[in-house]
Amino acid sequence: MSETTRVGVIRDINGPIVTIDLPGVRSGEQVKIGELGLFGEVISLRGRQAVVQTYESTDGVRPGEPAVGLGWPLSVELGPGLMGGIFDGVQRPLSKIALESGDYIRRGISVPALDRGREWVFAPNPALEPGAQVGPGTVLGTVQETQTVLHRILVPPHVVGDLVEIAPAGSYDIESTIARVRDQRGTSHRLSLYHRWPVRKPRPYLKRDDGIAPLITGQRVIDTFFPQLKGGKGAVPGPFGAGKTVVQQQIARWSNADIVIYVGCGERGNELVDVLETFPQLDDPYSGRKLMERTLLVANTSNMPVVAREASVYVGVTMAEYYRDMGYDVVMLADSTSRWAEALREVSGRLGQMPVEEGYPAYLASRLAAIYERAGRIETYGAGSGSVTLIGAVSPPGGDFSEPVTSHTKDIIETFWALSKELADARHYPSIDWVTSFSSHVHAAAQWWHQEISPDxxxxxxxxxxxxxxxxxxxxxxxxxxxxxxxxxxxxxxxxxxxxxxxxxxxxxxxxxxxxxxxxxxxxxxxxxxxxxxxxxxxxxxxxxxxxxxxxxxxxxxxxxxxxxxxxxxxxxxxxxxxxxxxxxxxxxxxxxxxxxxx
Incomplete structure (x- = not known):
């Protein structure tokens, strides 16, 4: 989608919060700020003026510089080429950025998430012929994305109508037309191997189902004592040094999910570097191939722009929903939601919003709930059942579980793996405290255990x-x-x-x-x-x-x-x-x- 020619001007700058004058701008729209072309998102409107949160540092940007509206909300590209990728908080591929700007991300750099030059072998759905009625989630065909993951090319959620044509088997880049659909109004939609989706809007599904099978992580204290169902919501709260990151990495490595999405949200750089260096070397215990063939990483360290940290969780969960819609069981790990909440607190403070508990905005609980509610086991429109299991790490200051992020999270989730500093100090790992942890999935998981392992x-x-x-x-x-x-x-x-x-x-x-x-x-x-x-x-x-x-x-x-x-x-x-x-x-x-x- 090309950029619009609507050009405005910057009026005020307050850290990552920029006020612009841009006619016709809409709430949620993406904009480019200043001569550098910094990416931002409109978060409120005041007449002709819009308040924008930028995903990059605004140092050196001055009032009077241009602001350009792009015409679409913060969105991600969904198509073949995501698996094995490492992205920043707004889905820019870090490997390509490194080639263009070195070890540091140059401000304003714009690199598409999916490789435009790579071709994929497309196999059309043999059940589809011109004239067939198609709609959201209809499988147009498949692409072997990795040796582990078969990528199903789906009709985007907003398209429904008659199939006019579908491409024959062959190699195509992601922008090539692989199908055309004519809707009831006669409008023709050109479909390619990828499409965009706004990250703050949950992807639709046919219906939500109850979880029936546990997520097997290979960790006894989790699977046996506090099980998590596929499609469930879990949290790993714990103080510094209690082992949250290791627990999440173990789940990412050993869980029996089809797809793993790891979002490093505001954590220390050395921990994320360890993840980025270690994961590509790991073997998948289920396929025998490399784990990265069914894994993608979103890296947003604590020294990266705070607003991009807030966006990274939405980027991760939207990609998780996309693979869920293909009928896969996806586990998404967010490390950590406390850093995400801190980003909310900083932005709300700069906007002058009334703080409540410990300075967090009044909408903290609703934002947390909205994120976790995007987890679940669902029936897709055309690919059977799929699920997103969302597990967030929480870093309460001083291990105080009564602080706002932990207490609100505890009200929302279904499985609570509370890490204990005392157990960690005693070198008892995983340091999950069996007294304060809980799972509401025990009786549902018991049916699987009784059938597959033992009735006892x-x-x-x-x-x-x-x-x-x-x-x-x-x-x-x-x-x-x-x-x-x-x-x-x-x-x-x-x-x-x-x-x-x-x-x-x-x-x-x-x-x-x-x-x-x-x-x-x-x-x-x-x-x-x-x-x-x-x-x-x-x-x-x-x-x-x-x-x-x-x-x-x-x-x-x-x-x-x-x-x-x-x-x-x-x-x-x-x-x-x-x-x-x-x-x-x-x-x-x-x-x-x-x-x-x-x-």
Missing amino acids: WEKRRASALTLLARDAELSRIVNLVGPEALSDSQRWELEGASLIKEGVLQQSALDEIDTFCSPAKQFALLDLVIALYQHGESLIKLGVPVAELQRLPLLAKMRRIKSMYSSEQLDQLQAFRHEVEQAMEAIRVEYARQGADRD
Whole structure:
């Protein structure tokens, strides 16, 4: 779409907020500001004047310089070539920017998100012929975007009518015409391999469905204790150093989603550099190919313009919705929504809007809700079911979960993985606190676990959480009066909880064997710990001293076994279970014999 010739003038500059005089400008329209051509977005109108938030630094820009209206809202290009890409907060490809301007993004640089020179092999839908009725989401054909992702070329949401022509199989660049559609008014629409979509407008769908399958992340504390359904909304709040970024990277690497979109929103540059350098080297555990073949990254570090940080989340979720409309399960990770909210706070402050809690604008909660509500499992118009799972990291200052961003997020989401500084300091990772975390998806996920893994999953999970709750109670007593005040059965409860924490909940992202744990192995480990605890409980009732049970080498092996056998070595876990049962039975027989001798 070419730029319009509507030219106005800059009247006032206040950091990233610029007031312009531009006849005919519309709210939400994109504009170019100043001689440098800085990109911006109209956020309010005051008669002929418009207030623009710019995505780049306005240093050196002066009143009187020109402002040009582009005629469309902040939009993204959606088509083949997104996968494997690394974009900034307004969907400019960083690899191409680096070629043109070096290591630093030159202000005003304009690089299209999709490569105009690359050709794609298009295979038309054999079910479509000229004269067919098509509408939003109709699959015109396919392009093999990567070896992992088959890109379905869809009729854009605003087009409906009769198919006039469709291109034969062959190679086309993204601007080539691959179909023409005539609507009821006789207007002809030329369709290419890509289209634009405004990022602040959710893409339409046929209907919303309930989630039915859990997002398998390979992390036991998530999948087994606080599961997330595909199409759900989750949050990872935690203070500095608690491991939010590592949790999100583990989800991005190991989750069974079809597409992964990682949005680095205002985080430290060194963390994002680590992501940008690491992800292209990772292998996809499901396809055996490179992970980047089904991943795209949006990078907007804390030293980049604050307004682009606010836009980056919308850019990411719009691309997620696009792949959802193809029938894919997409997981989008936003790191972090606190930095996004800080961008809202800075812009609202410059606009002179009335601040509320901790300086945030009054619309913080509604903006957060609007973002998270774009997640969900839906029925598409033409490609079956698809989903967007949205997981946002939250960085509350000082780990205070009562601050506005965390508290509002907690009211919106369905899964809350609260990170604990105390657990992180104790080197217990992932440092997800089982006391304050929650999931509203447990009963829905249980149906999948019962069908695919074991009908005892929910029962074992409940037993483990009960033990962990008892551990919290008994630990307070120990801290007050010491362990001598506890009975043998209570001390065994503490031992059982310790086995759960160290043998199941702890999981090192750096352990080659244990960095990923399949659902079958997750249940096997949990079942093994609960069985060991129950055997010991029955022995204590027979009079076996808890100290004797604590000396068993089996307990030390139970803590290490997660890293000894991979997800494919379930037979060894089963063999260890037989070993546990034999050892416990030997103790039972011995104490039963001693009891008979005393009688």
